[in-house]
Amino acid sequence: MSDQAPPSARRDDVDAVVEAWRRERPDLDTTPLQVLSRVSRLALHLDRARRDAFAAFGLEPWEFDVLAALRRAGGHHELSPSALTAATLVTSGTMTNRIDRLVDRGLVARRPDPGDRRGVIVRLTGAGAQAVDAALADRLARERRVLAALDPAQAAALAQQLRALLLPFED
Numbered sequence: 001m002s003d004q005a006p007p008s009a010r011r012d013d014v015d016a017v018v019e020a021w022r023r024e025r026p027d028l029d030t031t032p033l034q035v036l037s038r039v040s041r042l043a044l045h046l047d048r049a050r051r052d053a054f055a056a057f058g059l060e061p062w063e064f065d066v067l068a069a070l071r072r073a074g075g076h077h078e079l080s081p082s083a084l085t086a087a088t089l090v091t092s093g094t095m096t097n098r099i100d101r102l103v104d105r106g107l108v109a110r111r112p113d114p115g116d117r118r119g120v121i122v123r124l125t126g127a128g129a130q131a132v133d134a135a136l137a138d139r140l141a142r143e144r145r146v147l148a149a150l151d152p153a154q155a156a157a158l159a160q161q162l163r164a165l166l167l168p169f170e171d
Contacts, residue, residue: 014038053139057131066098067132070124077124
């Protein structure tokens, strides 16, 4: 089929996989493959696009995650290491290493926690804010191109459907 055919009439690699399984195992319902294999493949493509967006600004994905958590914090763009750990879903040891590396690059700074003399607060620096803001703008531009195949109503409906699939994992 031509690239000009509507997406619903075009075939992707998942179609071939599903057809092969239907041929080999007609007793199985392949509906999960039709949906989740596409989600999985799309996630791989998005991961590559995000890595490219971050790399264009000298950031690794994990660096973007930490900087973005601080940027979203508002105010002085500060969080405790434990709040950063929760926001980025890594272990405390991993977060300590990440903070050390970001401090070395001048993207974040540590200061004593006034509420806990044993604790520290991690703050986004000006350089960190510039890097994360630029990388986010590029990431969003790339992701808008991915969503260009959908009209706004379709994108909103897809977001709602994906939320319904994701919520049980987050509860």
